[in-house]
Amino acid sequence: MKVVICGAGIAGLTLANRISALGGGVTVLERAPGPRSQGYMIDFVGPGFDAAEAMGLLPAMSEVAYPVDEVSLVDEHGRRRAGVPYAQFAKAVRARLRSVMRPDLEQVLRHSLPEDVDLRFGATLVGVADRGDAVLITLDGGERIEADLLIGADGVHSTVRRIVFGAESAFLRYLGFHTAAFVFDSARIRAEIGDRFVLTDTVGRQMGFYVLRDGRVAAFAVHRTPDATLPDDVRGAVRDAYRQLGWLVPEALNRCPSSEEIYYDQVAQVEMPSRRKGRVALVGDACYAVSLLAGQGASLAVAGAYLLADQLHRAPTIDRALAEYERLWRPVAEEKQKTGRGAARWFLPDSALELRIRRAALRLAWLPVVNRFVGATLAGKSTALIKNLHEVGGSSAGELTPRPTGEGAKP
Numbered sequence: 001m002k003v004v005i006c007g008a009g010i011a012g013l014t015l016a017n018r019i020s021a022l023g024g025g026v027t028v029l030e031r032a033p034g035p036r037s038q039g040y041m042i043d044f045v046g047p048g049f050d051a052a053e054a055m056g057l058l059p060a061m062s063e064v065a066y067p068v069d070e071v072s073l074v075d076e077h078g079r080r081r082a083g084v085p086y087a088q089f090a091k092a093v094r095a096r097l098r099s100v101m102r103p104d105l106e107q108v109l110r111h112s113l114p115e116d117v118d119l120r121f122g123a124t125l126v127g128v129a130d131r132g133d134a135v136l137i138t139l140d141g142g143e144r145i146e147a148d149l150l151i152g153a154d155g156v157h158s159t160v161r162r163i164v165f166g167a168e169s170a171f172l173r174y175l176g177f178h179t180a181a182f183v184f185d186s187a188r189i190r191a192e193i194g195d196r197f198v199l200t201d202t203v204g205r206q207m208g209f210y211v212l213r214d215g216r217v218a219a220f221a222v223h224r225t226p227d228a229t230l231p232d233d234v235r236g237a238v239r240d241a242y243r244q245l246g247w248l249v250p251e252a253l254n255r256c257p258s259s260e261e262i263y264y265d266q267v268a269q270v271e272m273p274s275r276r277k278g279r280v281a282l283v284g285d286a287c288y289a290v291s292l293l294a295g296q297g298a299s300l301a302v303a304g305a306y307l308l309a310d311q312l313h314r315a316p317t318i319d320r321a322l323a324e325y326e327r328l329w330r331p332v333a334e335e336k337q338k339t340g341r342g343a344a345r346w347f348l349p350d351s352a353l354e355l356r357i358r359r360a361a362l363r364l365a366w367l368p369v370v371n372r373f374v375g376a377t378l379a380g381k382s383t384a385l386i387k388n389l390h391e392v393g394g395s396s397a398g399e400l401t402p403r404p405t406g407e408g409a410k411p
Helices: 010-021 047-054 058-064 086-092 102-111 159-164 187-193 234-242 249-254 297-314 318-347 352-363 368-379 385-391
Strands: 002-006 025-030 041-045 070-074 080-085 097-101 118-121 125-130 135-139 144-147 149-152 172-184 197-200 205-211 217-224 263-270 280-282
Touching: 002 010, 002 144, 010 025, 010 102, 010 297, 041 047, 041 102, 041 297, 047 058, 047 297, 047 385, 058 097, 058 102, 070 086, 080 086, 080 352, 086 097, 097 102, 125 159, 135 149, 149 159, 159 280, 172 234, 172 318, 187 205, 187 217, 187 249, 205 234, 205 249, 217 234, 234 249, 234 263, 263 318, 297 318, 297 385, 318 352, 318 385
Parallel strands: 002 025, 002 149, 025 118, 070 197, 149 280
Antiparallel strands: 041 097, 070 080, 125 135, 135 144, 172 217, 172 263, 197 205, 205 217
């Protein structure tokens, strides 16, 4: 089987790893000129952790993970108002949790790719023609690639989804927030933060800081806005949105880099009636983005891609593989999306009263019953889906070969 994957992010790289490891031919197209350096800290937990373990990636992930004792909420003077005890959360999920920077996770996945994966940066997909038994992909330079299957793993603003399934507006659910992340250097802020992960305890907008291994400071920001439109001047928008915050924020905004070096996007979910159409399918944020409000976006990207590759290996036809992937994975992703929508109110309080309620709740987080509840919320509903794949056999042996589309066709 020859598969073209559009997108060299977390889902695309995971899928490329698994399909190649199972004997398939893989080409990965990424429109960016090289690996991205923008991104923020993620808590990697849940079904993706099981998939990473099955792929043998946990040692490499542990090497790039950051130890987090607590996330501290501080007022405009830097005084601690509440904290989130990460050690207790880790215990609640049996230590199956790693805090990693998104670019570091992508690097681990890139380094894990088999040598025969054709990874192309600076390659933009502009056309897709589904021929029934194959798909023809056209690149912006005129090159054409024929494959058995095209997978769109190109994120919330997926090009594959737009070309094959329809306009972005039909599938995107805006949740009322914009988010940004950037890295800068400041000896004063570095000394002030130390080993902490700190967030401003503020209404309607919030900025957080943590120190990276190279000594630079990473900033993460989120604010409420009814307008989903992304700004043309990203740097200007960030400085305007957060200029009212105190403590370390003014200096961070003064040191904010150029727009090209800032990660900036709307906070949204993607909801689709179907994630497959003929010889084209979607995976990761392109079809089931859960948003940063829900967490586990990276985990679901890894687990969903792992499951898709497994089904392509097991099923007698491509159609059946894609149908089974959707049947198994849809309820997992939709449950997490529901969690994210429910968490919006408390993720970033919209009033002083909500702020006080959240602060009081976090002060109780050390209690075992509360800690178990928060840990369950962090991990979501328990699912042994990835672990169970190995118990019913097959995914560690054999090869992926070209398969007909029809449901009744044989391998």
